Each structure stands twice: as structure tokens, then as C-alpha cells.
Amino acid sequence: MIPAAHTHQTVLLEEAVSALVTAPGGVYVDGTFGRGGHSRLILDRLNSEGRLLVIDKDPEAIKEAELLAASDPRVRVQRGSFANIGAHIDAAGWSCIDGVLLDLGVSSPQLDDPERGFSFMRDGPLDMRMDxxxxxxxxxxxxxxxxxxxxxxxxxxxxxxxxxxxxxxxxxxxxxxxxxxxxxxxxxxxxxxxxxxxxxxxxxxxxxxxxxxxNRELEDLDEALTACAERLALKGRLVVISFHSLEDRRVKRFMRSRSQPPVLPKGLPVRAVDFEPDFRLVGKAVKASGPELAVNVRSRSAIMRTLERVSAAKE
Incomplete structure (x- = not known):
């Protein structure tokens, strides 16, 4: 279970982890560890064979992740950007993964700490760097x-x-x-x-x-989406939680493009419908429920989308 001391309110916690974890013995990546809310519930859903790689730029998040890894041998930790997820997966010794979660934007602990300079609600040094x-x-x-x-x-x-x-x-x-x-x-x-x-x-x-x-947030996102899709195993899922329209537009456009037949030039002796997409969209976009909105106002702008690989990756 998630420790009571862990007070950070993780957005779309149940929805994201339920969409992500479909194989209890699988290999998963939390590309935005934060304070570990999603990671802890992912571990609850994995059996002893399951593995979880956690990634974050933030040194404070990495400290928390290392504490988790010290208590659970299923966890590996990498400090860095999720844009380099392929290299992080290689470093873990894996060839493909069963799912990856990206919870985008700035975390509540970063926003709430005036020393980090992300918010104007309390005066602090003007920094704003995740790393x-x-x-x-x-x-x-x-x-x-x-x-x-x-x-x-x-x-x-x-x-x-x-x-x-x-x-x-x-x-x-x-x-x-x-x-x-x-x-x-x-x-x-x-x-x-x-x-x-x-x-x-x-x-x-x-x-x-x-x-x-x-923080190169949109550039990193574009790189990460492609890299994540390439590394997904058959039936593997990419789950992304966005918090503003610039992010969500990119995620929506990427997932649609990967789940639809290609656009072909006119005159070719083939039809787009003759090509089966390698991915499919899983359900509709998910937003926070009424009960979650009542206890966590920051969840009001969250949108979650899920993509699943439906054909084996080509060599």
C-alpha cells in the first residue's frame, strides 16, 4: 500500500495505473517519478517477476526514488530526461517494455517549494529548472x-x-x-x-x-513519444497525462497518427485501408472525477490518453 506519510496528491492515480499495468510480471517505466505516487501503485499491481524503471531530472525526486529502490529490488533508478528513455532502457538491460507512464509538467512539490522558483504564490529565487x-x-x-x-x-x-x-x-x-x-x-x-x-x-x-x-518540455515530449512507442512490446501501453493544451495537442496528434492508416499520395496502386496500424487508441481521453477534483484542484486540467501496440515491432 502507499505509505500514509506520502502526502503528495497524485493526479489520476487509479486511472493511469489501471490503464498501464496489464501484465503483472511485466517490465514498466515511470518516466516522471516525481514523489512516486504512480510508481508505488504500479508496484502494488506487479508480482515478484515484475520490474519498474523510474526516471526523473529532479535530484529531490531521485533521492525519493533511491529510497524506494533500496526497499524494493524490483525498482531501478535513472536520473535524466524521459527524452532519453531508449538509453535508460538500454542501461537497465532491457530490449522492450510492457508499458510507460509520462505524467507531464511540474510536480506539486516543485510548485510548493519557493526555493525552486516555479510559482509566484510565494516569493523565492527565480530558477524554474527541473534539473x-x-x-x-x-x-x-x-x-x-x-x-x-x-x-x-x-x-x-x-x-x-x-x-x-x-x-x-x-x-x-x-x-x-x-x-x-x-x-x-x-x-x-x-x-x-x-x-x-x-x-x-x-x-x-x-x-x-x-x-x-x-526545461525543453515540448521538445523532450516529442522525442519521448517516439522513443516510447518504438520500445513497446506487443500489447504494451503508453499512458500520458497532460496538463495544458500545448502538451495535449502533441500527445493527441502523435497517438492519432500512430493508430491510423498512413496518408498515401494519390495514384498509388494501394489503399491506406490496406495497411494495418501498429497501434490503437485505448478508450477516450480521461479527466479527473468529481471526487478527485473536490480534493485536488490541480487535477482540473489533467487529460490522460492511452496508446497500445497491437502488432509486433518490426526488426
Missing amino acids: PDAGLSASQWLAVTPEQEIARVIWEYGEEKFSRRIARRLVEARVEGAISTTGELANLISEAVPRKEKHKHPATRSFQAIRIHL
Whole structure:
């Protein structure tokens, strides 16, 4: 059972694990360990022959994962991005897997810790890196990035209609010194936005956009989806939980493309219907239930999709 001390509220816990684990003696991957809510329930569903590889960029998540592995010999731990899932599976000595789970975006412990710089709800250092040992922090990035590029990131990844105004204000402010805290950034964005939305802080979209860019979230997702599908065994499943439209669009498009016949040029002496897809969609998109929404407001934007391999991988 999941320990009582484990208080992080895992989104779509039962739904995701039930969709994922179809072979109790199989080999599975949790590509986004977080604090291990999904992994612990996966282990509950596996027998003594089952194996679980857990992956995460975050050193705090890895500490938690290593504690789990120390108490359960079925668990292997790899620190890194799920974009490199093929290399992680190779390192574990496996050729294919029976299922992989990706729970996208930032975790509740990351959001709730002001030292990580993901949220403007409490002031803290402006970092936003899922792996604090790699790449530029948000403060460093804002200090050196041209105004046009800041505007592009905020528009493309945050769909913020005032992206240019915000970028201009940030570039003006950095002349006086580095933007070093989440509170500073949130206040500057609020100053730049001429019209406020009801029930939404004006910095919400910009924070999301900068975080997505710094962590290569969408690029990593595109790489991971392809790599995961390639490594699935027959009847293996890919389960993905998304939290915003940019992620879900990519997941939906990828799963549809893999589960439908190819689009063929006109005039070929074959028909698309003559090709059997290697994958199928499992059910419809799943959202959090009423009871879950009542206890975990962060689950309101979660969407889960599942893809299953239905023909053996070609050599």
C-alpha cells in the first residue's frame, strides 16, 4: 500500500495505473517519478517477476526514488530526461517494455517549494529548472535574452497576447539589475499587462512559458513519444497525462497518427485501408472525477490518453 506519510496528491492515480499495468510480471517505466505516487501503485499491481524503471531530472525526486529502490529490488533508478528513455532502457538491460507512464509538467512539490522558483504564490529565487544542475536559471535567461526572443517564448509557450509588452517591460527592468525573484518577475508582468483576467494572475501564462522553454518540455515530449512507442512490446501501453493544451495537442496528434492508416499520395496502386496500424487508441481521453477534483484542484486540467501496440515491432 502507499505509505500514509506520502502526502503528495497524485493526479489520476487509479486511472493511469489501471490503464498501464496489464501484465503483472511485466517490465514498466515511470518516466516522471516525481514523489512516486504512480510508481508505488504500479508496484502494488506487479508480482515478484515484475520490474519498474523510474526516471526523473529532479535530484529531490531521485533521492525519493533511491529510497524506494533500496526497499524494493524490483525498482531501478535513472536520473535524466524521459527524452532519453531508449538509453535508460538500454542501461537497465532491457530490449522492450510492457508499458510507460509520462505524467507531464511540474510536480506539486516543485510548485510548493519557493526555493525552486516555479510559482509566484510565494516569493523565492527565480530558477524554474527541473534539473537545477543543468542550463540557465530563469533569472540568468532573462538577463541575457533579446527582447524579441523573450516575446516569442511567452507567446509561443504561454499563448500570452501581451507578450511584447511583457518582454519590453522585462528588458527595461533588467537595466537596473537582475530580475532575481519570482515576486519581482510577477510584479513586472502585472505592470505590463493592461487588462487583467478574472480569477487568473496576469503572470500565469508567462511563468508557464518560461518554465516550458527552460526545461525543453515540448521538445523532450516529442522525442519521448517516439522513443516510447518504438520500445513497446506487443500489447504494451503508453499512458500520458497532460496538463495544458500545448502538451495535449502533441500527445493527441502523435497517438492519432500512430493508430491510423498512413496518408498515401494519390495514384498509388494501394489503399491506406490496406495497411494495418501498429497501434490503437485505448478508450477516450480521461479527466479527473468529481471526487478527485473536490480534493485536488490541480487535477482540473489533467487529460490522460492511452496508446497500445497491437502488432509486433518490426526488426
